[in-house]
Amino acid sequence: MKPLEALHESLHKRVLVEMKGGRSFRGVLDAYDQHLNLVLSSAEEVVAEEVTPHSGMTLLRGDSIVYISP
Amino acid sequence: MKPLEALHESLHKRVLVEMKGGRSFRGVLDAYDQHLNLVLSSAEEVVAEEVTPHSGMTLLRGDSIVYISP
Amino acid sequence: MKPLEALHESLHKRVLVEMKGGRSFRGVLDAYDQHLNLVLSSAEEVVAEEVTPHSGMTLLRGDSIVYISP
Amino acid sequence: MKPLEALHESLHKRVLVEMKGGRSFRGVLDAYDQHLNLVLSSAEEVVAEEVTPHSGMTLLRGDSIVYISP
Amino acid sequence: MKPLEALHESLHKRVLVEMKGGRSFRGVLDAYDQHLNLVLSSAEEVVAEEVTPHSGMTLLRGDSIVYISP
Amino acid sequence: MKPLEALHESLHKRVLVEMKGGRSFRGVLDAYDQHLNLVLSSAEEVVAEEVTPHSGMTLLRGDSIVYISP
Amino acid sequence: MKPLEALHESLHKRVLVEMKGGRSFRGVLDAYDQHLNLVLSSAEEVVAEEVTPHSGMTLLRGDSIVYISP
Numbered sequence: 058m059k060p061l062e063a064l065h066e067s068l069h070k071r072v073l074v075e076m077k078g079g080r081s082f083r084g085v086l087d088a089y090d091q092h093l094n095l096v097l098s099s100a101e102e103v104v105a106e107e108v109t110p111h112s113g114m115t116l117l118r119g120d121s122i123v124y125i126s127p
Numbered sequence: 128m129k130p131l132e133a134l135h136e137s138l139h140k141r142v143l144v145e146m147k148g149g150r151s152f153r154g155v156l157d158a159y160d161q162h163l164n165l166v167l168s169s170a171e172e173v174v175a176e177e178v179t180p181h182s183g184m185t186l187l188r189g190d191s192i193v194y195i196s197p
Numbered sequence: 198m199k200p201l202e203a204l205h206e207s208l209h210k211r212v213l214v215e216m217k218g219g220r221s222f223r224g225v226l227d228a229y230d231q232h233l234n235l236v237l238s239s240a241e242e243v244v245a246e247e248v249t250p251h252s253g254m255t256l257l258r259g260d261s262i263v264y265i266s267p
Numbered sequence: 268m269k270p271l272e273a274l275h276e277s278l279h280k281r282v283l284v285e286m287k288g289g290r291s292f293r294g295v296l297d298a299y300d301q302h303l304n305l306v307l308s309s310a311e312e313v314v315a316e317e318v319t320p321h322s323g324m325t326l327l328r329g330d331s332i333v334y335i336s337p
Numbered sequence: 338m339k340p341l342e343a344l345h346e347s348l349h350k351r352v353l354v355e356m357k358g359g360r361s362f363r364g365v366l367d368a369y370d371q372h373l374n375l376v377l378s379s380a381e382e383v384v385a386e387e388v389t390p391h392s393g394m395t396l397l398r399g400d401s402i403v404y405i406s407p
Numbered sequence: 408m409k410p411l412e413a414l415h416e417s418l419h420k421r422v423l424v425e426m427k428g429g430r431s432f433r434g435v436l437d438a439y440d441q442h443l444n445l446v447l448s449s450a451e452e453v454v455a456e457e458v459t460p461h462s463g464m465t466l467l468r469g470d471s472i473v474y475i476s477p
Numbered sequence: 478m479k480p481l482e483a484l485h486e487s488l489h490k491r492v493l494v495e496m497k498g499g500r501s502f503r504g505v506l507d508a509y510d511q512h513l514n515l516v517l518s519s520a521e522e523v524v525a526e527e528v529t530p531h532s533g534m535t536l537l538r539g540d541s542i543v544y545i546s547p
Contacts, residue, residue: 430543432544445480465544465546466480468542471497471544
């Protein structure tokens, strides 16, 4: 199994995405590519314990991502 | 669906673009490429809650982008 | 022997992964690729001696990794 | 339309280029390439509100650029 | 001679590896690749004069390396 | 015209090269490549208004360069 | 002439290598490649005016290099 296949198993499920610089997102994983660019729906952004809901899709750039966790 | 296809659905619609370093933009997405270079029109730049309107197009370099949201 | 072959010998074993920025993970190595993207299961995240268990898989982005150790 | 085509429309017109690290340039866009390396003529460099005129051409390295705006 | 050939001569010998961010390693070089990813055995990690021995192999990611010395 | 062609016009002429981190160089441009690696002769290095002359050639690594100006 | 050819003329001669982060090296250039990875022999490392001699070869990773000078 390769890491991207493991990510495939999280499609359409809620994931936690930790970003560089202390920002994180929780949302449903709707799409990904080989750069780890991700699309989340129903996402919440968390910075310093402040939660901001996002409407619609949120596209996260892969090179700002530290880890992805269910 | 791939992330760039999700971005395609935001073409000609208003998006929020969060950049590295605490800068963000709101504007109409007029173009994008596979590096996530973006062109916004009718853009507003926000740094530390100070809003600066941009006339004409604004080209954002993809590698400074953290996320794109409607 | 190449470094990725050495990593192969750690598959399904517990590893320590030190990340940039003072974060580290302990978990079972379930997958890796040539970018050093890793999938850990039963992972624990450690930041400043505070331990957070992760359920399910955790995908670590290779370019945030400093070293991997058994 | 792709972002580089949008940039083509700014050729031989004045643009504002915001660089990483708080530096910006105003000048006439004389050339660009796919890395967003730019050549400006009649450029002014602005750092912390201090303006320095440049004679001749100024070549800006693409990976230091945050955005380009008319 | 190319740099990677010089590295070949250090195979199975003790090397010092200086990493970005003030971390260094001493250990026996067991493997390397063209990205300068390295595998050390019998490694000791040194951060701010504090020495931590590593058991088994340690895989160092090439892009965190500043220099390698015998 | 492409940016590298504009650079070609500066060959064997004095240029100012601004580097990341507050360092700059003045010297005669003797060579360049597509990464913007540059060779200067008769170069002076300037850091915080302190000028250090360099004898012989100085090779500047392209990815540390912010801009090149005559 | 290309920058790497200029570097070829420094082979087996003493060079000064300035690294990112305030570290520099003086030594004899024994090898280089297209990434500007370098091998120095009889090298001295200088950090904050403290000089440390290196025995044997020292391999410097190209992407930590700012400039190379005779």
